[in-house]
Amino acid sequence: MYDLIIALFLGMAVWIPIYKYYITRLVGDHVVKRVESKDIDLNYLLDHGGVFDELADRVVTLFKQHMLAEMGQMTRSAKGSMEDMDPLSMGLEASEELLKMVGMKKPPAILQYKVAQALGQLAQQQQPQDPFSDPDFR
Helix, strand or coil: CHHHHHHHHHHHHHHHHHHHHHHHHHHHHHHHHHHHCCCCCHHHHHHHCCHHHHHHHHHHHHHHHHHHHHHHHHHHHHCCCCCCCCHHHHHHHHHHHHHHHHCCCCCCHHHHHHHHHHHHHHHHHHCCCCHHHCCCCC
């Protein structure tokens, strides 16, 4: 069993450098020659083959995943002890508890943030207004 694993690693150690330094150059040179001789229409591949669209979709997906991960880290780091909680932390904590009461076991961070924003706006609307700050007051 161990002989098979060792042979596999030795084979990989031999074939990976050969592929990386020799075969990829041969394939690359062959493709460049075919593009230069017009056997491969590079403009068609780039314009109609969807290469740029696929690349843009991948970049956007990657940025979205990183943003959501950062939002999750921000939400977790904003949670602290009850003594030194600021309004943002309390809003995030309340939104998480509200979403858990609704039935979500692990609510996403972006959803927690949006619910906390809505709760903050709701709390601001419910605060009593000072009648003397109203410009129409006479």
